[in-house]
Amino acid sequence: MPANSSSNASRQPAPFRIGLATSRSHQHGQESALAQLLNGSRHIIEQHLQPQLIVVGRTLDAMEQLGLLKDYPHIERFPYGRHGGLMKLVSRVVDADPARTLDAVIYLMDPVDPSSTFPEAVALKRQCVIHGKPFLSTLAGAREWLELEAMAVGAAPNPQLDPSFDLAQEGIALIAHDAMKERMLDIAERHFALLDQFAFRCATGTTGSLLNKLAQKIKGEEAGRNWVKPFLSGPLGGDAQIAELILDRQQCRRVLFLEDPHVARQHEADIQLLERAARTVTDYALCISDAECGERWLSLLQQRAASVKP
Secondary structure, rough: OEEOOOOOOOEEEOOOOOEEEOOHHHHOOOOOHHEEEEOOOOOHHHHHHEEEEEEEEEHHHHHHOOOOOOOOEEEEEEOOOHHHHHHHHHHHHHHOOOOOOOOOOEOOOOOHHHHHHHHHHHHHHHHHHHOOOOOOOOOOHHHHHHHHHHHOOOOOOOOHHHHHOOOHOOOOEEEHHHHHHHHHHHHHHOOHOOOOOOOOEEEEEEHHHHHHHHHHHHOOOOOOOOOEEEEEHHHHOHHHHHHHHHHOOOOOEEEEOOOOOOOOOHHHHHHHHHHHHHOOOOOOOEEOHHHHHHHHHHHHHHHHHHHHOO
16 A cells, blocks of 8 residues: 555545556567556556656656656656666665665566566666555456555446456466565465455475365365365475466466565575566466465455456
8 A cells, every 4th residue: 555645534535646667578569568567557557556767767767758648647657677777666665764765666577688687677677566556567466456546436347358367267376485474374264255256276295284274274174185286396396396387378367476585585586587587488477475465465356357248
């Protein structure tokens, strides 16, 4: 949610402040991910959320060249990435000043762009996870987040997006690092009715076993036994198995991956592989990487799914 503009409860909340950046390959032409996002969500941005957009230089240049959000008044230019634009976004994520802090970051990343592995790009995501702010690195993720947040302030659902919210035809991956497994179980129990609507659920290793035990407690021993399809543990290749489902667009559009950003992770490459898979099919898949954002996302997803007519 947007930060409050004042501690005075009578003041209205400040509008969303969203950091926006894209890899170069996502900036060229009206079919680019940047153009698809801003053209498809233009009504949401201009009429409903009206966010302050803090845009890194080259991305803003592309917006101006393509005529995206032309005359939209709430845009602040940050420097080019090579001049510190992404570094400044990291600073704004952690800033305690409600007039400066970012509420979310949209960074449409090309998995073959080496800048996506630069320290400032990695730090940007990590600090979003630490501070419980959405980090949206795929077109599908950014589009869904804007849709859900717009509905939260009273916008009508976009019927063109209905197919992706027909959960009876959708799948979800549920993954959690060791320190986050209890939190995953808490979230799954609170949102069990929603998760139960999905046609397909999968998880890595221990997380899958724990979720199946939870399902047996709720649905009964037999009905809950295979509620989640467990793959191998992350270090043994489970992330890669789920990545293949994503790449093949096989029922696994959404990933809730509760990361622990405070510990060294020996299988960091596997984690990056899963995120890279989602970014490879940027118009299809999305990853949510922290518990706080995951809770809100699932709550809003429940409302949006309920709006889909059978």
